[in-house]
Amino acid sequence: xxxxxxxxxxxxxxxxxxxxxxxxxxxxxxxxxxxxxxxxxxxxxxxxxxxxxxxxxxxxxxxxxxxxxxxxxxxxxxxxxxxxxxxxxxxxxxxxxxxxxxxxxxxxxxxxxxxxxxxxxxxxxxxxxxxxxxxxxxxxxxxxxxxxxxxxxxxxxxxxxxxxxxxxxxxxxxxxxxxxxxxxxxxxxxxxxxxxxxxxxxxxxxxxxxxxxxxxxxxxxxxxxxxxxxxxxxxxxxxxxxxxxxxxxxxxxxxxxxxxxx
Numbered sequence: 001x002x003x004x005x006x007x008x009x010x011x012x013x014x015x016x017x018x019x020x021x022x023x024x025x026x027x028x029x030x031x032x033x034x035x036x037x038x039x040x041x042x043x044x045x046x047x048x049x050x051x052x053x054x055x056x057x058x059x060x061x062x063x064x065x066x067x068x069x070x071x072x073x074x075x076x077x078x079x080x081x082x083x084x085x086x087x088x089x090x091x092x093x094x095x096x097x098x099x100x101x102x103x104x105x106x107x108x109x110x111x112x113x114x115x116x117x118x119x120x121x122x123x124x125x126x127x128x129x130x131x132x133x134x135x136x137x138x139x140x141x142x143x144x145x146x147x148x149x150x151x152x153x154x155x156x157x158x159x160x161x162x163x164x165x166x167x168x169x170x171x172x173x174x175x176x177x178x179x180x181x182x183x184x185x186x187x188x189x190x191x192x193x194x195x196x197x198x199x200x201x202x203x204x205x206x207x208x209x210x211x212x213x214x215x216x217x218x219x220x221x222x223x224x225x226x227x228x229x230x231x232x233x234x235x236x237x238x239x240x241x242x243x244x245x246x247x248x249x250x251x252x253x254x255x256x257x258x259x260x261x262x
Contacts (some may be wrong), residue, residue: 009092009096010093020079027075030072126199137177139173149165150164160208163206163240163248166253169236174204193261195260202261205240
């Protein structure tokens, strides 16, 4: 949501500044001259120019100078684009409001809040309301092993404890085994995730028994059910895997969180 735009702009600004500095250092040590490339009948022809003066036609024997000067030209174009973006961000930072629509309700007095219904909820309020919305959990079989997350929530495996705790540690709102209708079926995704940057609902499935043929067949069926519902792998659906010989990769869990769930 907009609540993160100012922060994102600052992050992007610092990245551009660093990249511009690195590119300018590389260009300072590059060779003189430029390459003119002519495309004809599916072939590429390379011509060396210095100070707008044609020098010579380059062949495959000149591949090093061709590569160096074409890379130089590419970096020059990237540098111009980055500097233009830097100027645009500076302008945006100056005009972007300090108080956002999400902030207005939270800054009201308690007396005003009591009689006011917010149009746009702040991220924290929105996430908390979403997580607090009641739903019917999938039941546990009698006598099944008990595993609990750091917040005392019962899950089905040690790996799910890790995933749940990593989500919570990173401030990612989630629901565990919340029912979802796909076609005529009701399934219970391991983790239903609320991505706060766009308030989009995502799903995370942990496949923890890849050595079990019946379990694997069930997961394949579920993957097809997701696809038919328009919930596509890599877009709104993500997986982690493990088997008896390959345990859950926690670094991969963190990478998915940082890449897709923020």
